[in-house]
Amino acid sequence: MAITAAEPTSVRSFGPGTALSCRECGQRYELTPKFACEFCFGPLEVAYDFGTVTREDIESGPNNIWRYRSLLPVPTNVAELPNMNPGLTPLVRADRLAAELGFDSLHVKDDSGNPTHSFKDRVVAIAVEAARTFGFTTLSCSSTGNLAGAVGAAAARAGFESCVFIPAGLEEAKVVMAAVYGGKVVAIDGNYDDVNRFCSELIGDPIGEGWGFVNVNLRPYYGEGSKTLAYEIAEQLGWRLPEQIVIPIASGSQLTKIDKGFQELIKLGLVEDRPYKIFGAQATGCSPVAKAWEEGHDVIQPVKPDTIAKSLAIGNPADGPYVLDIAKRTGGSVEHVGDDEVVDAIRLLARTEGVFAETAGGVTTGVLRKLVREGRIDTKAETVVLNTGDGLKTLNAVDAGVTATVKPSLAAFTAAGLA
Numbered sequence: 001m002a003i004t005a006a007e008p009t010s011v012r013s014f015g016p017g018t019a020l021s022c023r024e025c026g027q028r029y030e031l032t033p034k035f036a037c038e039f040c041f042g043p044l045e046v047a048y049d050f051g052t053v054t055r056e057d058i059e060s061g062p063n064n065i066w067r068y069r070s071l072l073p074v075p076t077n078v079a080e081l082p083n084m085n086p087g088l089t090p091l092v093r094a095d096r097l098a099a100e101l102g103f104d105s106l107h108v109k110d111d112s113g114n115p116t117h118s119f120k121d122r123v124v125a126i127a128v129e130a131a132r133t134f135g136f137t138t139l140s141c142s143s144t145g146n147l148a149g150a151v152g153a154a155a156a157r158a159g160f161e162s163c164v165f166i167p168a169g170l171e172e173a174k175v176v177m178a179a180v181y182g183g184k185v186v187a188i189d190g191n192y193d194d195v196n197r198f199c200s201e202l203i204g205d206p207i208g209e210g211w212g213f214v215n216v217n218l219r220p221y222y223g224e225g226s227k228t229l230a231y232e233i234a235e236q237l238g239w240r241l242p243e244q245i246v247i248p249i250a251s252g253s254q255l256t257k258i259d260k261g262f263q264e265l266i267k268l269g270l271v272e273d274r275p276y277k278i279f280g281a282q283a284t285g286c287s288p289v290a291k292a293w294e295e296g297h298d299v300i301q302p303v304k305p306d307t308i309a310k311s312l313a314i315g316n317p318a319d320g321p322y323v324l325d326i327a328k329r330t331g332g333s334v335e336h337v338g339d340d341e342v343v344d345a346i347r348l349l350a351r352t353e354g355v356f357a358e359t360a361g362g363v364t365t366g367v368l369r370k371l372v373r374e375g376r377i378d379t380k381a382e383t384v385v386l387n388t389g390d391g392l393k394t395l396n397a398v399d400a401g402v403t404a405t406v407k408p409s410l411a412a413f414t415a416a417g418l419a
Contacts, residue, residue: 230261
């Protein structure tokens with residue numbers, strides 16, 4: 001049921017969240033499992049009445065994303081509820097990578113440190129609280145791998161049944177990680193876009209009754225979890241926004257929500273209002289947003305993905321047009337790199353900073369290096385690049401092994417030319 005902006009919902013288990021708001025026409029709705037506007041079909045997102053939020057309140061909170069609970073659609077006692085407690089991952093000062101690329105100040109936000117080793121634990125944590133409030137009994141999702149693992153783990157911890165849907169042919173490590181928690185893992189013969197369409201059909205069918213699809217009917221809540229990346233980066237920089245940030249693009253939701261998080265911090269007076277540039281990163285084999293950017297289009301032409309960066313392989317990214325808007329507004333851009341550059345960038349990040357990124361981290365690092373090479377990023381500005389997952393999940397992307405095999409003697413070690 002639609003409500004007016006002046007009619008806040010009486011539901012209080014969503015903390016400061018007051019309504020769902022259409023990003024296109026502004027129409028407002030009660031906080032329910034609704035994800036699209038009834039009038040214009042635009043995406044819905046959570047609107048807030050934050051009240052007073054201070055740095056001191058945040059800093060006194062738990063060492064996870066719940067320190068920002070006053071900025072999220074979750075109950076005030078969320079930290080006491082059974083969940084995976086993700087967040088507060090390292091912001092690595094990347095001096096050796098900076099020296100190699102020519103930056104004065106460069107950081108890697110390494111989200112491989114989350115409980116299931118990807119940033120997806122952040123978004124799932126918020127969706128779980130919404131599912132709990134709405135009385136769902138089964139957690140589900142369409143996934144390129146990382147989300148399936150995060151949903152399986154979160155469901156196990158919180159006491160939900162789970163059933164996740166993935167494209168056939170995903171990396172083996174991601175499939176194992178999704179399945180080990182005891183829920184159902186269903187591979188669909190198709191790509192991610194086919195999986196997502198199937199999940200949308202399930203929501204409208206009696207089979208899907210009682211199911212909370214974290215990135216479909218719970219998407220407005222789920223997406224808010226990505227804001228915690230923005231909050232953490234600002235807090236870890238000493239309550240300061242980075243001047244430039246490079247973010248991977250799958251659906252584009254993460255990039256748009258990091259921008260939303262930065263804007264909220266500015267409006268609340270928690271950080272200084274200063275310009276920042278957002279750069280989006282895609283793999284060439286699935287780069288519909290980057291292609292639209294290159295061609296100066298405002299709409300996204302869907303593509304059939306063909307890249308080793310499977311976690312970014314969404315051929316019809318829902319938030320693509322909003323990514324273009326943000327890149328234009330902030331003075332950034334949207335770029336892409338080929339699979340060979342992705343692998344080389346994974347090696348570069350590992351060799352210089354000891355961070356083993358999954359292929360999405362190779363995409364962001366590869367795009368960062370491309371931007372430097374082409375003189376389209378300011379190497380004097382404070383810059384952050386995201387690594388959103390653990391390289392152990394995408395081992396097949398990197399061909400690496402022992403330097404040599406020798407007998408256990410100094411003579412053999414020396415004879416092999418290793419001394």
